[in-house]
Amino acid sequence: MRQPLIVGNWKMHKTAAEGQALARAIREGLHATTVEVVVCPPFTALPAVHAVLHGSPIQVGAQNMHWEDAGAFTGEISPVMLKEWCRYVIIGHSERRQYFHEDDETVRRKVAAALRHGLTPILCVGETLAQREAGQTGAVVATQTRRALEGLTPEQVAGLVIAYEPVWAIGTGRAATGADAEEVIQRRVRGTLAEAFGAEVARRVRVLYGGSVTPENIGEFVCRPGIDGALVGGASLKAESFLGIIHETARAKA
Numbered sequence: 001m002r003q004p005l006i007v008g009n010w011k012m013h014k015t016a017a018e019g020q021a022l023a024r025a026i027r028e029g030l031h032a033t034t035v036e037v038v039v040c041p042p043f044t045a046l047p048a049v050h051a052v053l054h055g056s057p058i059q060v061g062a063q064n065m066h067w068e069d070a071g072a073f074t075g076e077i078s079p080v081m082l083k084e085w086c087r088y089v090i091i092g093h094s095e096r097r098q099y100f101h102e103d104d105e106t107v108r109r110k111v112a113a114a115l116r117h118g119l120t121p122i123l124c125v126g127e128t129l130a131q132r133e134a135g136q137t138g139a140v141v142a143t144q145t146r147r148a149l150e151g152l153t154p155e156q157v158a159g160l161v162i163a164y165e166p167v168w169a170i171g172t173g174r175a176a177t178g179a180d181a182e183e184v185i186q187r188r189v190r191g192t193l194a195e196a197f198g199a200e201v202a203r204r205v206r207v208l209y210g211g212s213v214t215p216e217n218i219g220e221f222v223c224r225p226g227i228d229g230a231l232v233g234g235a236s237l238k239a240e241s242f243l244g245i246i247h248e249t250a251r252a253k254a
């Protein structure tokens with residue numbers, strides 16, 4: 001059985017003090033649940049949020065990292081640095097691909113580096129609106145998934161998390177339908193994993209949906225057997241809506 005997982009991606013929001021307040025509110029509002037919860041603050045808030053959540057069931061993740069351990073890479077953060085504060089790291093988010101020109105090779109290096117240091121990658125894949133309209137959704141998602149994982153062992157792949165985030169659904173208020181997300185996840189994400197690493201790996205990897213998830217629509221996704229939870233942007237910035245999503249997920253997966 002795969003444990004349900006809800007991840008909050010705070011993106012470029014929250015100072016350290018604001019992040020601490022939000023983390024405290026989430027910690028206080030979280031009832032005992034079967035859902036694993038992760039929050040991903042910006043780098044500058046990681047130590048402060050880690051301090052608040054230490055000893056709680058809520059895990060901390062980062063939003064990005066460099067693939068080298070150290071070196072002359074001005075402005076970058078390495079997996080060695082993240083390990084002090086995090087268990088998880090989001091890799092290949094569409095905003096990184098779109099605005100910072102990360103390609104499948106960059107993403108592959110980052111995934112491998114995270115695993116090398118014991119961080120769990122949350123690998124993001126998903127098609128743009130133009131790709132969807134051109135009928136390329138399946139091919140894009142399969143290629144991104146396959147290329148990000150090249151060179152890994154089945155055992156390494158089984159432990160990671162993949163988030164299917166259609167780019168057109170991010171921050172638009174226009175979520176995918178649950179049926180659509182389930183179809184892409186089962187056929188293209190798990191299908192690709194099965195081909196490359198075997199059916200058992202495809203069954204073990206946790207796969208999330210992301211894109212305009214709210215407490216109102218989360219049930220539509222997590223009621224599907226192939227969708228293990230969500231990667232949440234905007235609705236993770238307020239404790240009330242983030243907790244609502246967690247509690248709805250627990251109910252749906254019970």
Ligand code: 13P
Pocket residue numbers: 009093165169170171172173210211212213231232233234235
């Ligand atoms: P929204 O939930 O704001 O659409 O963002 C989704 C996302 O990109 C999470 O990584």
